[in-house]
Each structure stands twice: as structure tokens, then as C-alpha cells.
Amino acid sequence: MKNVRKAAFEIVTKVLGGNGYSNLLLNQMIKSKEIDPVDVSLLTEIVYGTIQNKITLDYYLKDFIDMKKTKGWVKNILRISLYQMHFLDKIPNHAILNEAVTLAKDRGGKNSGNFVNAVLRNISRKGLKSLDDIKDQTERLSIQTSHPRWLVSLWLEQYGLDTTTKLCNANNSRPSIHCRLNLTKDDSNSLIKKLEDQEIEVSRHPFIEEGVKIIKGNIIGTSLYTDGYLTIQDFSSMLVAKILDPSESDDVLDTCAAPGGKTTHIAELMSNSGSVSACDIYDHKIKLIDEHVDRLGLKQIKTYKQDARELTKEFKAGTFDRVLIDAPCSGLGVIKRKPEIKYHKSRKDLSQIVKLQKEIIDDAVKLLKPGGRLVYSTCTINKRENEDIVNYILKNNSELSLYSEPFKQFGLDSDGTLQILDNDLGADLFFIACFRKQV
Numbered sequence: 001m002k003n004v005r006k007a008a009f010e011i012v013t014k015v016l017g018g019n020g021y022s023n024l025l026l027n028q029m030i031k032s033k034e035i036d037p038v039d040v041s042l043l044t045e046i047v048y049g050t051i052q053n054k055i056t057l058d059y060y061l062k063d064f065i066d067m068k069k070t071k072g073w074v075k076n077i078l079r080i081s082l083y084q085m086h087f088l089d090k091i092p093n094h095a096i097l098n099e100a101v102t103l104a105k106d107r108g109g110k111n112s113g114n115f116v117n118a119v120l121r122n123i124s125r126k127g128l129k130s131l132d133d134i135k136d137q138t139e140r141l142s143i144q145t146s147h148p149r150w151l152v153s154l155w156l157e158q159y160g161l162d163t164t165t166k167l168c169n170a171n172n173s174r175p176s177i178h179c180r181l182n183l184t185k186d187d188s189n190s191l192i193k194k195l196e197d198q199e200i201e202v203s204r205h206p207f208i209e210e211g212v213k214i215i216k217g218n219i220i221g222t223s224l225y226t227d228g229y230l231t232i233q234d235f236s237s238m239l240v241a242k243i244l245d246p247s248e249s250d251d252v253l254d255t256c257a258a259p260g261g262k263t264t265h266i267a268e269l270m271s272n273s274g275s276v277s278a279c280d281i282y283d284h285k286i287k288l289i290d291e292h293v294d295r296l297g298l299k300q301i302k303t304y305k306q307d308a309r310e311l312t313k314e315f316k317a318g319t320f321d322r323v324l325i326d327a328p329c330s331g332l333g334v335i336k337r338k339p340e341i342k343y344h345k346s347r348k349d350l351s352q353i354v355k356l357q358k359e360i361i362d363d364a365v366k367l368l369k370p371g372g373r374l375v376y377s378t379c380t381i382n383k384r385e386n387e388d389i390v391n392y393i394l395k396n397n398s399e400l401s402l403y404s405e406p407f408k409q410f411g412l413d414s415d416g417t418l419q420i421l422d423n424d425l426g427a428d429l430f431f432i433a434c435f436r437k438q439v
């Protein structure tokens with residue numbers, strides 16, 4: 001079995017080096033059974049906590065080390081140790097220190113061990129400065145909540161101080177795990193019973209019948225998962241297919257479909273009839289959709305390696321009853337699940353992504369039948385990619401209008417758009433807009 005701090009150090013080093021996503025690497029580590037099941041929650045805590053609080057941790061560390069001269073891997077040992085010392089109260093400092101010194105010695109020899117020992121002892125002795133003394137409001141929020149300054153400024157401009165503070169704090173909470181029950185296999189009560197039989201405790205979504213939140217237990221690797229009785233999918237992501245609301249005989253186009261979470265949900269809602277055409281630009285991602293489809297036993301999905309900016313090369317205009325554009329986006333609504341996103345994006349990336357979104361929309365709208373429904377969704381919080389895109393669609397397509405009915409059927413207050421900025425379900429922060437094409 002692997003030592004939990006060593007495992008945390010390896011994952012944090014990969015993620016901060018831009019070589020993987022925290023949620024995927026954690027799942028891989030858990031699946032590989034290299035970690036004792038009793039250590040899974042501590043490992044998750046240290047990995048998420050360290051990555052989520054990196055800016056704050058570095059702000060403290062720079063009083064004790066030269067951030068430019070200290071090697072990246074040494075900084076990561078110090079970051080995971082300081083995270084445990086400052087943010088967790090369950091582990092005694094001497095235990096954290098011993099583990100950190102052993103890790104440093106194993107990796108870099110005696111001198112590295114001595115260096116880490118000296119720094120951590122120094123921090124213990126001197127304590128940390130107060131963040132409340134930071135004068136500038138944007139800077140203070142950035143350091144206190146560990147969000148890059150450009151992102152705090154963007155949200156302050158677009159949403160104001162209260163919402164920005166809430167967003168930043170919520171991004172530092174632990175993500176919850178939601179699952180979609182495959183109702184083509186069985187009804188929800190029987191599937192929940194099957195979960196309970198495997199000691200997995202769940203609670204139901206308030207109005208999505210197939211949506212459950214995992215309260216206790218681990219579904220990864222269970223036979224229920226491998227046999228296609230359920231899919232791991234966030235509640236907000238599930239809402240997208242519910243708003244698209246396909247009928248059983250519909251022809252549906254999913255323009256940006258991989259890894260297939262929404263494609264397979266759409267197909268399940270259509271009870272294995274009608275047709276679903278699922279496109280993505282990357283070959284290796286198409287394979288992920290195909291794997292999901294096989295696992296879930298779905299029949300009516302056809303996948304295409306296709307650039308969504310050129311869909312009319314593959315499909316005839318006016319052919320689809322439903323079109324989903326789950327657009328490539330900046331992903332700022334899933335920071336809680338993938339905290340590294342906030343460090344790896346820049347303001348410049350945001351304008352490039354808007355250009356791509358518009359190009360996809362320009363082609364995809366042509367494929368909708370008269371009377372058909374278009375859903376545009378993102379997992380981001382940025383008006384340029386959400387509200388402004390809605391205005392772009394309305395301005396350039398006079399035959400499309402916003403359609404609020406699909407939201408209202410769930411009691412959601414909406415003008416045809418919904419920006420989920422917070423929720424008490426622990427769900428991701430999505431934007432969803434629904435349009436109807438005139439008959």
C-alpha cells in the first residue's frame with residue numbers, strides 16, 4: 001500500500017504541473033487499490049485542499065523561502081504540509097513534519113530533508129501573518145480564497161462583491177458525487193434498492209427522478225457501475241438533457257458530445273428509440289462516448305468525429321428536432337471539482353473560446369427543424385460565454401426565440417435562460433439557455 005502523503009504529493013505535483021486533473025487522478029489512484037480504503041478521505045482532503053488553496057499557501061510560504069529558487073517538488077511538499085498544519089486540525093504538527101522530511105529525503109537526499117525540516121519548524125515557531133491586513137479588496141479576496149486576481153476582477157465586474165465572495169468561497173468546498181440512474185434498465189426505486197444492497201447510501205434529487213447524490217459508499221468499480229445501471233454525472237449537467245426534453249421519436253443532434261454524459265442521458269430519456277447523432281472533434285474522445293454507450297446498453301446513438309463548426313458538411317439543414325450545443329467553455333463553474341482550472345486559464349483564453357462558441361452556433365442552428373428546440377449550455381460563470389452568446393444567437397437568428405416552458409415545468413423561474421450561481425445541492429455551476437425555432 002502506498003503512503004497517503006506520498007500519494008498526495010504525486011497527484012499534487014502532476015496536477016500543478018499541468019499533467020492531469022485532480023478528480024481523474026484521484027479516481028485512478030483509488031481504483032488502482034494502491035491506497036488503503038481508510039486513507040481515501042484523507043488523501044482526497046489533502047489533494048483538493050492543497051490545490052484549492054495554492055495561492056494562499058504560497059502567500060504564506062514566500063515569507064519563509066525564495067519562491068523562485070526553490071524547486072517545484074520541494075514547494076509541493078511544503079504546500080501539502082502547510083495545508084495540513086494550517087487548515088486541518090486533526091493531524092499533529094510533529095507527524096506532518098516527520099512525513100514531509102521523509103518524503104523530501106526519499107526524493108532529494110539528506111539536504112532536502114534538512115531544508116524542509118528547517119522551513120516547517122520556522123513556520124511553526126513564527127506563525128503566519130493575517131490576511132485581513134491586505135488593503136486592496138481584489139487582492140485580499142484573491143489571496144484569501146486562492147483565486148487568481150484576473151478572475152476575481154472579472155467576477156467583480158460582472159457579478160459584484162457579494163456574489164463573487166460567495167462564488168470564491170463555494171469553490172473551496174468539497175465536491176459531492178451525483179449519479180444518474182439508468183431508467184432504461186429498471187425503475188428508480190429498484191435501482192436505489194440495488195445500491196443500498198451494496199451499502200451505498202443515496203439521497204434523491206428534488207425533481208430529477210434519475211438523479212441521486214451519494215451520501216455514503218463508493219460506486220467506482222462496483223458491478224452496478226460496470227453493468228451500466230448508473231453513470232456519474234453532476235445534477236446540473238443532468239438538467240441540460242431534461243431541458244432539451246426529447247420525445248421518443250425525435251432525431252437529436254449533440255454537437256459537442258464527448259465524453260458522452262449528456263448524449264447517453266438524452267438516449268435514456270428517449271427509452272432507446274428515435275436517433276441520437278453525437279459529434280466531437282477528437283477521435284480519442286469519441287471512443288469515450290462509445291464506451292459509455294456500450295456500458296449502458298444504449299442502441300440508438302451514432303457517433304461522428306466531426307468539427308461542430310462544419311456540421312452542415314455531414315448533416316442536411318433542417319433535419320433535427322432537438323439540437324444540443326454543450327459548448328467547449330472556460331469551465332469556471334466546475335472549479336470545485338477541478339480546482340486547477342483557476343490556475344491554468346487566463347483572460348486571453350476566454351476571448352478565444354467565445355470565438356469558437358460563435359462559430360459552432362453559426363453552423364449548428366441551420367440543422368434545426370422548424371418547431372425544433374435548441375439548447376445552449378456551458379459549465380462556466382462568465383457573461384461573455386453565456387448571456388452575451390444568447391444575445392448573439394437572438395440577434396443573428398430571427399426565427400429563434402427564448403423558450404421558458406421547459407424550465408417552468410420544474411418550477412424554475414426563467415426567461416428561457418438559467419445561470420446556476422449557487423445551490424444547496426452541491427451541484428456544478430452551469431448556464432443553460434433554451435430556444436424554439438418558429439414553425
Ligand SMILES: C[S@@+](CC[C@H](N)C(=O)[O-])C[C@H]1O[C@@H](n2cnc3c(N)ncnc32)[C@H](O)[C@@H]1O
Nearest residue numbers: 256257258259260261262280281307308326328
Ligand atoms: C463541455 S464538453 C462536452 C461535454 C459533453 N456534452 C458531456 O456531457 O459529456 C465540450 C466538448 O466539445 C468538444 N469540442 C471542442 N471543440 C470542438 C469542435 N470544434 N467541434 C466539436 N467538438 C468540439 C471537446 O472535445 C469537448 O469534448
